[in-house]
Amino acid sequence: MKIIETAAETKAEVKRLKMQGKTVGMVPTMGFLHEGHMSLVKQSVEDNDVTVVSIFVNPTQFGPNEDLEAYPRDFEKDKAMLTEAGADIIFYPSVDEMYPEGAITMVKLASITETLCGVSRPGHFDGVATIVCKLFNIASPDRAYFGSKDYQQLQVIKRMVKDLNMDIEVIDMPIVREEDGLAMSSRNIYLKPEERESALSLSRSFEIVERLIDAEEISADVVQLSVEEFIAGYPHTEIDYIEIVHPERMTEMEKLTEDFVVALAVKVGRARLIDNKFFSVKK
Amino acid sequence: MKIIETAAETKAEVKRLKMQGKTVGMVPTMGFLHEGHMSLVKQSVEDNDVTVVSIFVNPTQFGPNEDLEAYPRDFEKDKAMLTEAGADIIFYPSVDEMYPEGAITMVKLASITETLCGVSRPGHFDGVATIVCKLFNIASPDRAYFGSKDYQQLQVIKRMVKDLNMDIEVIDMPIVREEDGLAMSSRNIYLKPEERESALSLSRSFEIVERLIDAEEISADVVQLSVEEFIAGYPHTEIDYIEIVHPERMTEMEKLTEDFVVALAVKVGRARLIDNKFFSVKK
Numbered sequence: 428m429k430i431i432e433t434a435a436e437t438k439a440e441v442k443r444l445k446m447q448g449k450t451v452g453m454v455p456t457m458g459f460l461h462e463g464h465m466s467l468v469k470q471s472v473e474d475n476d477v478t479v480v481s482i483f484v485n486p487t488q489f490g491p492n493e494d495l496e497a498y499p500r501d502f503e504k505d506k507a508m509l510t511e512a513g514a515d516i517i518f519y520p521s522v523d524e525m526y527p528e529g530a531i532t533m534v535k536l537a538s539i540t541e542t543l544c545g546v547s548r549p550g551h552f553d554g555v556a557t558i559v560c561k562l563f564n565i566a567s568p569d570r571a572y573f574g575s576k577d578y579q580q581l582q583v584i585k586r587m588v589k590d591l592n593m594d595i596e597v598i599d600m601p602i603v604r605e606e607d608g609l610a611m612s613s614r615n616i617y618l619k620p621e622e623r624e625s626a627l628s629l630s631r632s633f634e635i636v637e638r639l640i641d642a643e644e645i646s647a648d649v650v651q652l653s654v655e656e657f658i659a660g661y662p663h664t665e666i667d668y669i670e671i672v673h674p675e676r677m678t679e680m681e682k683l684t685e686d687f688v689v690a691l692a693v694k695v696g697r698a699r700l701i702d703n704k705f706f707s708v709k710k
Numbered sequence: 711m712k713i714i715e716t717a718a719e720t721k722a723e724v725k726r727l728k729m730q731g732k733t734v735g736m737v738p739t740m741g742f743l744h745e746g747h748m749s750l751v752k753q754s755v756e757d758n759d760v761t762v763v764s765i766f767v768n769p770t771q772f773g774p775n776e777d778l779e780a781y782p783r784d785f786e787k788d789k790a791m792l793t794e795a796g797a798d799i800i801f802y803p804s805v806d807e808m809y810p811e812g813a814i815t816m817v818k819l820a821s822i823t824e825t826l827c828g829v830s831r832p833g834h835f836d837g838v839a840t841i842v843c844k845l846f847n848i849a850s851p852d853r854a855y856f857g858s859k860d861y862q863q864l865q866v867i868k869r870m871v872k873d874l875n876m877d878i879e880v881i882d883m884p885i886v887r888e889e890d891g892l893a894m895s896s897r898n899i900y901l902k903p904e905e906r907e908s909a910l911s912l913s914r915s916f917e918i919v920e921r922l923i924d925a926e927e928i929s930a931d932v933v934q935l936s937v938e939e940f941i942a943g944y945p946h947t948e949i950d951y952i953e954i955v956h957p958e959r960m961t962e963m964e965k966l967t968e969d970f971v972v973a974l975a976v977k978v979g980r981a982r983l984i985d986n987k988f989f990s991v992k993k
Contacts, residue, residue, distance in 0.1 A: 434875050531821050532839070532873035537814040556815070557874075564875040590815035591840075592717050592847040676812075 428510050430517045434525075434565045437518045441479065441567055449476035453568035455559055458482040459499040460508050463603040463611035467572035470600060472513040479566045480509055481518040483525060487533075488554030494697075499616050518566065525561065534560045534591070536583055539677050543579050543690055544701070547667050552583050559584055563595055570596045574603070576610050578690055578703040582677055602702070604630065610702045617698035625661040626695045629702040632657050636689050640706060645683045647671040658693055667692035667699065674705060683708060711793050713800045717808075717848045720801045724762065724850055732759035736851035738842055741765040742782040743791050746886040746894035750855035753883060755796045762849045763792055764801040766808060770816075771837030777980075782899050801849065808844065817843045817874075819866055822960050826862050826973055827984070830950050835866050842867055846878055853879045857886070859893050861973055861986040865960055885985070887913065893985045900981035908944040909978045912985040915940050919972050923989060928966045930954040941976055950975035950982065957988060966991060 431437045441451055452471030456464050471478040482505055489495035502519070509517055533553050539545075540552035563571065573581050585597050603611045608630035609623075618626055632654045639650050654669050670690045671680050680687050683706075690703040714720045724734055735754030739747050754761040765788055772778035785802070792800060816836050822828075823835035846854065856864050868880050886894045891913035892906075901909055915937045922933050937952050953973045954963050963970050966989075973986040 438875075438877060529869075530873045531819045532870050533818050533820070534874075535816050535818050537816070539814060561873075561875045564877070586812075587815050590813045590844075591817075592721075592844045594721060594847070 428506075428514055428517065430506070430519055432519055432521065432524065434520065434561075437479070437516065437565050438567075440516060441477075441565075444477050445567065450570075451475055451566060451568045452478045453562065453566045453571045454478065454480045454514075455562050455571070455573075456480060456482055457484045457498065457613065458505050459501055459613040459616075460505045461603075461611045461613060461615075463574050463576065465508060465512055466603050467574060467600050468509065468512045468514055470598065471570065471572050474570055474598075475568075477516070478514045479516045479518055479568065480514045481520075481562050481566070483518075483520055483558070483562075485525070485554060485558040486522055487526070487557060488551050490548055490550065493548070494614075494617075499613055516566075518562070525558065533557045534587060536586060536590075539579075539582060539586055542672065542677050542679065543668055543670050544692060545579070547692065552580070555580055556583055556587050560587065560591070560593075563588075563593060568595055570598055572598050572600060574601075575599050576602045576612065576701060576703070578688060578701075579677055582675060610700070612698075612700065614698045614700065617696065619696055622663045622696040622698070625663045626698070626700060628658040628661040628664055628695075629691050629693055629700055632691065633689065633702075633704045636704070636706060640683065640708065647680050647683055647687075650683065650689070654689065654691070658691070663696050665694040667694060711789075711797055711800065713789070713802055715802055715804065715807065717803065717844075720762070720799065720848050721850075723799060724760075724848075727760050728850065733853075734758055734849065734851045735761045736845065736849045736854045737761065737763045737797075738845050738854070738856075739763060739765055740767045740781065740896065741788050742784055742896040742899075743788045744886075744894045744896060744898075746857050746859065748791060748795055749886050750857060750883050751792065751795045751797055753881065754853065754855050757853055757881075758851075760799070761797045762799040762801055762851065763797045764803075764845050764849070766801075766803055766841070766845075768808070768837060768841040769805060770809070770840060771831075771834050773831055773833065776831070777897075777900075777982075782896055799849075801845070808841065816840045817870060819869060819873075822862075822866060822869055825955065825960050825962065826951055826953050827975060828862070830975060835863070838863055839866055839870050843870065843874070843876075846871075846876060851878055853881055855881050855883060857884075858882050859885045859895065859984060859986070861971060862960055865958060868958075893983070895981075895983065897981045897983065900979065902979055905946045905979040905981070908946045909981070909983060911941040911944040911947055911978075912974050912976055912983055915974065916972065916985075916987045919987070919989060923966065923991065930963050930966055930970075933966065933972070937972065937974070941974075946979050948977040950977060 452475030454467045534556040535553045692701045735758030737750045817839040818836045975984045
């Protein structure tokens with residue numbers, strides 16, 4: 428496995444491999460890898476001749492009061508996990524390599540980024556779209572793999588790829604959960620032991636939605652309030668949003684007469700956790 | 711020469727040609743071609759195995775009160791000129807093909823787009839950057855050719871290519887002028903006979919700058935005012951801006967102690983004309 432720190436060398440290496448007719452899969456990450464990331468890497472290794480994993484804690488997707496500095500990092504462990512999984516290249520650039528002095532270009536998406544995490548984290552998705560656009564141009568992947576936990580991010584990237592005519596297949600993989608249901612996240616490390624139980628309120632709340640849908644509840648407001656009450660009933664929780672949205676457009680829904688996604692962001696202690704679930708509505 | 715109306719077919723055709731090891735040059739245009747465009751096409755034909763010329767009057771770079779509807783079009787003449795010049799592919803998409811319903815992604819550049827035409831045409835360069843990004847992703851050129859008349863556009867595109875890690879050489883070609891000095895432009899067709907002489911005020915004003923620099927004038931204000939008086943002395947002229955800027959950053963300069971660009975935008979009758987000239991300062 429090669430570790431490459433510059434965009435130019437990564438490009439040259441990928442070009443060389445593509446000249447040999449090899450297909451390239453990419454998994455963009457911020458490192459501190461867990462089983463969620465590894466499910467993407469494994470799928471990429473299975474689907475492609477070459478797998479490029481980028482590890483870059485992207486400053487442009489963090490707000491001024493967010494956890495950029497504190498964001499957990501463990502390159503040696505990441506490297507060991509990626510070697511084990513059969514990745515071929517780690518692209519591991521510095522901030523200066525990705526955003527040299529004078530850089531002023533941003534990729535921005537309207538509407539889809541103005542709900543959910545786009546509200547509580549203004550500018551977040553512009554940062555995500557911009558860095559992913561750059562990474563795609565550097566590694567020229569045939570396929571790129573993203574987890575469904577960052578559901579809105581996934582929609583943003585799919586939309587960007589389509590809108591900017593990129594020739595990349597975006598593949599979304601299911602959320603990987605701990606045995607007790609907690610969605611895997613690098614930020615779970617922030618959870619104190621006494622907060623761990625409260626963190627389960629997110630995934631458990633989906634059971635409430637399931638029950639309401641089975642009982643043919645069609646008011647999004649009713650579902651939303653039930654979830655809110657349920658999560659607020661756990662100590663250490665501070666709800667950022669509970670939204671019921673259209674699966675692609677990410678617009679709010681009122682009547683649950685077609686498929687929808689429940690998307691949650693809840694602070695549990697220091698950890699801002701997100702989770703979501705797709706619900707299919709029988710017509 | 712092939713005329714292709716869809717992004718997918720253009721991609722497929724370019725992919726096929728690249729598989730044969732062919733190099734691709736691109737000339738993005740809004741059509742109604744003149745000798746300025748043709749100098750780009752000829753250079754591309756000389757430098758590359760395959761030349762793709764796009765013809766698309768891009769709505770996102772026009773303001774609400776601008777000349778989108780009136781913008782001159784003559785596809786048959788363009789086609790004849792491009793056949794003659796040896797272009798290989800005309801990419802000639804519809805507006806729906808380039809901006810299907812639901813498209814929301816824009817490429818935006820800060821600072822560099824907030825001066826000159828960026829002030830008088832808000833959103834213009836976002837439209838330019840976005841469409842050029844899309845065209846580059848569709849045609850995957852090794853080299854792309856732009857005229858220097860749209861000097862700020864050229865800087866915007868060079869910056870975008872660098873910032874988004876695109877693997878494209880941006881080649882700028884000198885302004886092509888009529889015999890009397892008027893910079894070639896599709897919009898020159900708007901000029902009435904009595905306005906033609908006034909249109910020459912732009913290129914002639916550069917002689918004044920030349921003379922002031924020879925006389926070791928170093929105040930940008932003095933130069934700017936002299937140009938302003940000169941152009942305003944012609945009938946039918948309405949100055950949009952006269953700016954003296956840094957050649958790459960496009961920031962305003964005060965002292966003319968290093969190389970600079972004089973950039974002009976002047977309405978002459980219905981025609982909004984632009985022109986510019988690079989001045990080298992001996993140290």
